[in-house]
Amino acid sequence: xxxxxxxxxDANAAVLKVDATGAGGRRFxxxxxxxxxxxxxxxxxxxxxxxxxxxxHEVTSVAFSEFVDENGDAxxxxxxxxxxxxxxxxxxxxxxxGSAPVITSATAITVSDxxxxxxxxxxxxxxxxxxxxxxAGLAVESGNPRKLIGTITSGPNTYTPTMTAVNYYGQTTExxxxxxxxxxxxxxxxxxxxxxWLGANAALLDAELGxxxxxxxxxxxxxxxxxxxxxxxxxxxxxxxYFGSNDxxxxxxxxxxxxxxxxxxxxxxxxxxxxxxxxGKDNQGNSLNLLPAGTWKHVMLTYDGGTTGSASGSVSDYYxxxxxxxxxxxxxxxxxxxxxxxxxxxxxxxxxxxxxxxxSGNYLRDCLVDEIAVWGSxxxxxxxxxxxxxxxxxLSDLTNGPDHxxxxxxxxxxxxxxxxxxxxxxxxxxxxxADIVNDVP
Numbered sequence: 546x547x548x549x550x551x552x553x554x555d556a557n558a559a560v561l562k563v564d565a566t567g568a569g570g571r572r573f574x575x576x577x578x579x580x581x582x583x584x585x586x587x588x589x590x591x592x593x594x595x596x597x598x599x600x601x602h603e604v605t606s607v608a609f610s611e612f613v614d615e616n617g618d619a620x621x622x623x624x625x626x627x628x629x630x631x632x633x634x635x636x637x638x639x640x641x642x643g644s645a646p647v648i649t650s651a652t653a654i655t656v657s658d659x660x661x662x663x664x665x666x667x668x669x670x671x672x673x674x675x676x677x678x679x680x681a682g683l684a685v686e687s688g689n690p691r692k693l694i695g696t697i698t699s700g701p702n703t704y705t706p707t708m709t710a711v712n713y714y715g716q717t718t719e720x721x722x723x724x725x726x727x728x729x730x731x732x733x734x735x736x737x738x739x740x741x742w743l744g745a746n747a748a749l750l751d752a753e754l755g756x757x758x759x760x761x762x763x764x765x766x767x768x769x770x771x772x773x774x775x776x777x778x779x780x781x782x783x784x785x786x787y788f789g790s791n792d793x794x795x796x797x798x799x800x801x802x803x804x805x806x807x808x809x810x811x812x813x814x815x816x817x818x819x820x821x822x823x824x825g826k827d828n829q830g831n832s833l834n835l836l837p838a839g840t841w842k843h844v845m846l847t848y849d850g851g852t853t854g855s856a857s858g859s860v861s862d863y864y865x866x867x868x869x870x871x872x873x874x875x876x877x878x879x880x881x882x883x884x885x886x887x888x889x890x891x892x893x894x895x896x897x898x899x900x901x902x903x904x905s906g907n908y909l910r911d912c913l914v915d916e917i918a919v920w921g922s923x924x925x926x927x928x929x930x931x932x933x934x935x936x937x938x939x940l941s942d943l944t945n946g947p948d949h950x951x952x953x954x955x956x957x958x959x960x961x962x963x964x965x966x967x968x969x970x971x972x973x974x975x976x977x978x979a980d981i982v983n984d985v986p
Contacts, residue, residue: 551615579631645715668710729939733954734915742902749969751895753921766850768924776911797893807832815889841986854888873932918947954981
């Protein structure tokens, strides 16, 4: 009894008629598979109906010559040829002459770092589909081996998973290039006028900026990063960033200031009586003009964690603990160092954390601040990638991202300036939503 097997293209299904003279027939959606028994017979397996214990066959051990097409012509001249021909029909794998699959879906896609991947592999003559080298965050959809879904968690980069289409004549492999772009956008900064300032819980930065005694080494190291645009006011004591004791006369603290009268930067570490101070002026007192009014500048300060006082013969070593970068350039040696009582050898207490204010007063005047970040490590080796040729970028994409990061308006709602990485959120004082402005580097 002949068994007629052919395709119903309208239904995209294989038709199996056990009685070749009968009407109708059963239709199968590409799930059947022909198997040679090495004795001149072929069987047709239905994997969907099979179990772990038993294979289910729609046709069992029928002579190869009994399988015919819809016109009654033999499908092959021997067992192997007949099985290949049957699989070309049953699995819709292509022509009987042995064509491997041809992948027809796109081999390159682009998504943002917050966008989900939803990619379907298509291939002419494909039967089985395989994936390898899948990036973290993506997975093959359950029940659909052609589909890759999920959101890549490793950040902006280029990823190259491998996709393979298989049939009974061979396989075809292609690389899918997934380009992940950054969704980062810098659109806001904070505008500080006289008596405007931010305050946060300094204790939450004790691990990064605090220390218990004279610097113990790399464990006490830190990096402070921000973008700054100075105003035209001539006040020389405008505090950009402050951390440390409430007793500024005797207690340890650090500050960064804008010297409005000379458009430059001052950094001081210690107390008002015992300190190390760097100023962006040369030995003749001429300003280096590091922070020209009305111009966005990138400022980065680093501390290597070493000792900072109090032996007169070691002051140069104490100075060397700190590096001052402006727009990615090391300006430390161009400026001038000074000290009070040979530096600071005691602790830095995590009592105050402020932007735009010293312990009291010394406010910013008509200045803008953006993208403040703090690391509990010396990031001098990474200044180029952090500065990023003058373009603010997603700091969390760095190999060593910051421990605290305030976007200074982007994603914030007055009166809270969120710490994007930690929980040391700033509170706006004497400020409101109008101070979140669209002026950015």
